[in-house]
Amino acid sequence: MTLNILLAAKEERWPLYEGPLNDAFKAAGLVDVHLATDIAPSDVDYIVYAPNSDLKDFTPYTKAKAVLNLWAGVEGIVGNQTLTIPLTRMVDPGLTQGMIEWVCGHVMRHHLGMDAHINNPTHEWAPSPPALAWDRSVVVFGMGELGSACASALAKFGFNVSGWSRSEKTIEGVTSYHGAQGLKTALTKAEIAVLLLPDTAATNNTLNGETLAMMPKGAAIINPGRGPLIDDDALLQSLDAGHIGHATLDTFRIEPLPTDHPYWAHPKVTVTPHIAAETRAKYSSLTIAENIRRGQAGEPFLHLVDRSAGY
Ligand code: NDP
Numbered sequence: 001m002t003l004n005i006l007l008a009a010k011e012e013r014w015p016l017y018e019g020p021l022n023d024a025f026k027a028a029g030l031v032d033v034h035l036a037t038d039i040a041p042s043d044v045d046y047i048v049y050a051p052n053s054d055l056k057d058f059t060p061y062t063k064a065k066a067v068l069n070l071w072a073g074v075e076g077i078v079g080n081q082t083l084t085i086p087l088t089r090m091v092d093p094g095l096t097q098g099m100i101e102w103v104c105g106h107v108m109r110h111h112l113g114m115d116a117h118i119n120n121p122t123h124e125w126a127p128s129p130p131a132l133a134w135d136r137s138v139v140v141f142g143m144g145e146l147g148s149a150c151a152s153a154l155a156k157f158g159f160n161v162s163g164w165s166r167s168e169k170t171i172e173g174v175t176s177y178h179g180a181q182g183l184k185t186a187l188t189k190a191e192i193a194v195l196l197l198p199d200t201a202a203t204n205n206t207l208n209g210e211t212l213a214m215m216p217k218g219a220a221i222i223n224p225g226r227g228p229l230i231d232d233d234a235l236l237q238s239l240d241a242g243h244i245g246h247a248t249l250d251t252f253r254i255e256p257l258p259t260d261h262p263y264w265a266h267p268k269v270t271v272t273p274h275i276a277a278e279t280r281a282k283y284s285s286l287t288i289a290e291n292i293r294r295g296q297a298g299e300p301f302l303h304l305v306d307r308s309a310g311y
């Protein structure tokens with residue numbers, strides 16, 4: 001029996017995914033696979049789903065066994081009432097490695113104060129050596145697949161690393177905080193804060209006027225998580241008041257970030273266009289194929305989304 005796999009994505013994704021997905025299906029031992037972007041809904045067995053797909057009504061996909069999201073973040077699909085089959089999200093080594101590199105790079109920029117030397121138009125000779133990583137406290141908010149990998153990598157550099165999440169974690173070299181009281185303690189330690197929380201009702205405005213004020217003066221915020229984690233007006237106020245020192249933002253409430261948004265022109269804000277970690281077809285196809293293999297073998301899916309928690 002042919003296994004029908006729908007790639008629900010914009011047309012431009014097809015050339016990127018066709019080869020890697022078919023190769024990964026073969027490597028996973030899946031035979032007689034038909035991968036396409038236009039399969040009759042009632043024939044589809046699995047849906048590989050890109051968040052910008054036009055597919056919003058899953059009702060006609062009567063025999064589909066799962067929707068396999070190509071992104072780690074699921075805020076665009078998790079609340080879809082027409083989706084009643086299992087939903088998995090992307091966890092793959094390429095995504096994790098990309099996030100480690102991006103986060104460590106931006107943490108290092110702030111830790112070493114690189115900007116002062118990259119932009120020095122007056123050729124000022126003002127030696128002000130940076131602290132050692134041992135004496136710098138970095139807090140990662142959201143200690144899941146990506147946050148815990150970044151926290152471990154930062155700990156290996158020697159940073160004094162803490163992590164905050166819903167549940168307590170045991171990670172070598174990383175102090176774990178959780179819950180409301182844990183959040184307060186974590187904030188007070190966050191000379192550099194990395195946000196890797198998902199976008200849910202509970203994480204909305206995690207950084208707001210009150211919580212920003214708990215952070216050390218001059219703190220840097222790095223947000224590859226999602227735009228709604230931050231109250232934008234409160235952040236701009238805190239930057240203008242000289243409390244928060246800098247914000248490096250990769251994700252926004254509206255993307256692309258509107259050209260007239262104050263973040264673009266703000267001297268203490270760095271905007272990157274949602275590039276912290278890309279889902280790369282070469283690696284993500286392996287996760288997709290493994291989950292389809294599992295589905296066919298009657299084994300539990302990996303990386304299932306908890307629909308009630310929203311991530
Ligand atoms: P995970 O689901 O593995 O981790 C989420 C973490 O957030 C968990 O540690 C979880 O706690 C914690 N968390 C969730 N809700 C709360 C809460 N209310 N209070 C405290 N902690 C909470 O996700 P990933 O690590 O894979 O990805 C994280 C996010 O990164 C994605 O959702 C996405 O938004 C973003 N992302 C951005 C990319 C980019 O290019 N900018 C690329 C990829 C992802 P617990 O462990 O206790 O459940």
Ligand code: OXD
Nearest residue numbers: 071072073277278279
């Ligand atoms: C993701 C992302 O969630 O790229 O995977 O933001």
